[in-house]
Amino acid sequence: MTNRLFFDVNAHESVYELIIKEQESVGYYHLPTQDISYLSTYKEDFEKHTKEIKHLVVIGIGGSSLGLKAIYRTLKNVKKFSRKIHFLESTDPIAIDSELEKIDLQKAHFFVISKSGTTIETIAIYKYVLNLLQEKQIEDAYRFTYVTDAGSALEQHATTKPSFCLHVHKNVGGRFSVLSSVGLAPLSLIEVDVKALLQGASEIKNSFFEAGYMRDILLKKATYYAKNSFAYNINALFVYSESFKYFCEWYVQLWGESLGKKQLHSSFNVGLTPVGLIGPKDQHSFLQLIVEGLRDKSVTFLKIDSFNKDIDIPAISLKSLEKLDSINELSFNSLINLQADAVIESLLKKGDIPIDTIVLEQIDEKNIGKFIFYYELLTSLVAKLMGVDAYGQPGVEESKEILKEKLKDRRLL
């Protein structure tokens, strides 16, 4: 992974000390070097107690699904997996129904993932699934894995039947939890190289903390984003790979929910708005707005150097379309990267759009691990520089309380 910045700024070096200190109380920094023997134990138990499981169904929302989904969907087109992972993450009845239609319940194992253990969407769907299993007289022993905080009500509940229960690592928030049991437990049951994932994350971590290449670049980028957070209040991530689509959603949560906060010292509302874009599709959509719109956006381009599969444009000359013979015998891998380069070049010419480029060698666990940890570190740095707490989400509590009241009112009717 390389990252090149096309803007300059004097990095605010002292933020590094704050991050060093923060490691004592923030758990995600330690995930790359975690002891993963618990995963082997879990996998052994799982294979012993279950049989013929072909569908892993994740019941979880937000931080309990976005990271896992991103890794799974990114890898599934380049690796063959013996089990499918499905996601039940909405209270939309049509979505629940049509996702369940794809699943052979006899061959399904369910993950109920909720840090707090009382996430309303998750428990609602869990109840629905329990009822469905009962209706179809499907044995529910060892049918569930619960992933939750130690001591939660869900952990208590898990003890009421034969099942698996794993704890979310200590002090790890939902949106920083993809490399904890939340992501790793389901991934360890399919052919994902979990070690390589953590290895990739470790490399970025070490490069940052041991004054490698990443220290300088992350400090600079974070400083620039924080310093210009009013002028450039939108940060687009433009990935030239359909496979990375779900990492855009993961990025949106990580960035938006961590940085959109009241400032700690002023209670002033600050924030940076994440936008995920996919190339070349969004050249025919959002790009016009970047090129000619208000100068309120920075853009990070993500390119894959070598796509794991490649195909060529055949040397066919089409009648009346001979002009387009220029693409003949070009590989699609080259074409998509040339398209990215052309857009980058055209934006650089404008001179007032902050741009940087990330290049991953290929799509695999190691590169994904790097990408994840890079963005997590960047988020923590920008949060420190903007004077916000990256790790809570106090703003969403009020609507939860209002919902509770509405549910209470309904019971009284």
Added chain:
Amino acid sequence: MTNRLFFDVNAHESVYELIIKEQESVGYYHLPTQDISYLSTYKEDFEKHTKEIKHLVVIGIGGSSLGLKAIYRTLKNVKKFSRKIHFLESTDPIAIDSELEKIDLQKAHFFVISKSGTTIETIAIYKYVLNLLQEKQIEDAYRFTYVTDAGSALEQHATTKPSFCLHVHKNVGGRFSVLSSVGLAPLSLIEVDVKALLQGASEIKNSFFEAGYMRDILLKKATYYAKNSFAYNINALFVYSESFKYFCEWYVQLWGESLGKKQLHSSFNVGLTPVGLIGPKDQHSFLQLIVEGLRDKSVTFLKIDSFNKDIDIPAISLKSLEKLDSINELSFNSLINLQADAVIESLLKKGDIPIDTIVLEQIDEKNIGKFIFYYELLTSLVAKLMGVDAYGQPGVEESKEILKEKLKDRRLL
């Protein structure tokens, strides 16, 4: 469809006259009342000349796929279709390969959709598909429908073999073309009620032009957005329906590409940034940024009054989770809408976040037609008020030119 604004402004009434005038040269205004006999003729010809077609494969990008995809994907979970529609819309080799794997080429018919006729992504994929058919010795007579501007090179090309060719309606730009042949031709080959789609669009059109309910509301909303385009430079569309996910992408193109422009009288860069959100998922992601972040966003909530399928949360009391009995026997339809209401209520309390709500009765062609035309009209109005030309996309030309040069350089190597 109802739309309620929770903000007030004196509508800039005179923009209405500009829209009346614009209708002479802008084609999309006339699509709701188009003569659709060409579709019956096309369908008859199609069924006569092809057999056993189960897969309709759209080769197109941007305006040539986003609207069609949105309609198809929104309806496919509530209606049964006898044919599937697939989309080849990226130059990502992994994406092309994995989409083609799902298709039985013998039973596939391809739509090559390009207004200009020379869209590089479209022609590259078209060449690839042609070669594949030849390799597999699959007959290519009547294997393709071309949808393009009258007189384009692609139309010329289409005459070289037995095939179907349809014109994009006159003066209709890509992102406003979903109700033209671009969207309607493929939809007419599956069980989509095209008439109801146009009927819905007509109702909104008439309500606006005949001084109905929509006139007032659209003028007010457009005025507010344009007037505050610097303060609130981000407009989120928060849809509480997974089915509407692809309409978010359609909205992003329509809004971003139409409004991100140099102002006509000043050549100053202006624009409004669209963000698509899905509820309740994004309550666990982007919502925190709306609630506590910088006050730079307006939010439009979309609710479905009555989901076409509904399921209930069973009356199960879970050990240790008895607190959540409050959701028992509630339908998911009610839950998702209560969740939306709770979020709306909590945001209204802030007092400084411009909010409006759109409610559709259910998910069907008529409501979709209304939604589409509502957003198209709103876009045209905001563009006029911001002093930009909604219908071009001059900003993306430069990168196309750079790409051409890069391709030329490569041929010289």
